[in-house]
Amino acid sequence: MTTNRSIETHHHSVTELCDDGSRLYGTALSMGRISRADVETAPCLVELGFLHPDPDDSRWLRPVMPFTALAQRLHPLEREISERRRLATELTDVFTPFMAISAQATGPTHAITVLEGVELINGSLNRATAECRSEMLTVQPSGRRRADILVKALERDKSLVERGVRVRTIYQHTARHSAEILGYVDRIANTKVEIRTIDELAERLIICDETVAFIPASDDRQIALELRHPGLVRYLIKVFELIWGRAVPLQAAAPYETALDGITEIQHSIAKLLVEGHVDEAIARRLGMNVRTCRGHIAKLSSILGSGSRAQLGYLIAQSGILEQHQ
Structure with missing residues (x-):
């Protein structure tokens, strides 16, 4: 009962x-x-x-299946979000003339704006996204992103591509093993969204057109900087393009293919950091993977190079010449 x-x-x-x-x-x-x-x-x-x-x-x-269940629950939310995006665009059109007047009046004093608090940061990002008309560039460190964050990213990107905006995103190689990110990729397939991956990234970066850029200003991401100085934005675009040129398209398998020396690109990145003296936790954090995965790669390196200890592994990596082969 x-x-x-x-x-x-x-x-x-x-x-x-x-x-x-x-x-x-x-x-x-x-x-x-x-x-x-x-x-x-x-x-x-x-x-x-x-x-x-x-x-x-x-x-x-x-x-x-989880992504099917998620899609069913998201459908009514997507309609609501699309309507709110439309209203946001209309409001932006109303205020755009006043923004131009404000920019002329205030001059360079608003070139750098400190945004404190997640709500204020997200509000500024949403406004910049609504104003974006040509291209959005994003750098997303770490190999995993929370499902709720990816849902918001999906809505943002869908709104952008519907307006003809090109979106380019760089993740770390470990994103290729994230079910959440791969599900997001499936849902934006055949659009103007391009994704590449690279072994190591420094920090998050978002650039809208050639007008505004956002970078974090604290480790907990509670403070961000909104940059509207043309010189700073152009500089960050050049940084992005440099990373983009080195990154690998998501569809390619190169980052995890085994080279002639039997070591994958990811393991070469780990070897480089080991020689530099970084501990397992720091290596995992920098390459966007968990510590267990990192230690698994280190064990494979030890086996390939015939190392019996951590100290010997560093010596064997340096003596093997594998780092010079992959510069």
Whole structure:
């Protein structure tokens, strides 16, 4: 009786998926199906569209793939966001003449604006995005991005390409293993969005047209700088183009292919940082991967070079000449 009352009152939004629901949905995805009896404590999985009846056996339920479930939940939100984007564009058109007057009146004093707080930073980014008419350039360090951040990026990029804006983004090579990023890429396929990856990136960068650039000003990303000085923006565009020229298109497999010496490009990057004296945690952070993955690559390097210790590995890397071969 207690179970029935629990089921009757078991209602919540998808953003508050309960512990039982999370656990059982994961089990269903791993096994390919789950029995109806097993999910009695989490009727939300059926109500929210995470599970559907097995057409071959009514005793079982099959999981809806995460990206399909996400798309179903996002559809009404996408319509709402599109409408708000339209209103934002209309408001921007109203205020554009006044912005021009303000720019002439204030001169260079607003070339650098300090933005403090996520809300203020996002508001400035949204305005710059709404005003963008030609091209947006972005640099995104780290191999993973949170799903909610990618949802916002997807809406932003869809709005841009619908207006004919070209979008170029640089991730780190480890992004190629991120299910979230690969799902985002599938949804913007066949558009004017181009993605490349590289082994190491310094910091985040966003540039709209040749007008405004945003860079972080604190490690916790609570403070950012909005740059509108033409010289600074041109300089950052040149930096972006330099990195873009060295980066590899996402569709290419080169970053993880094994070279003639048996070592991948990622492992060469790790070898370089090892010789420079960086510890595992610092190497992982700089290359956008977790520490376990980093140590796995270090173990492979040790095996290939015949190293019996960390100190010997650094010596063997330096003596092998592999770093000179990949400069």
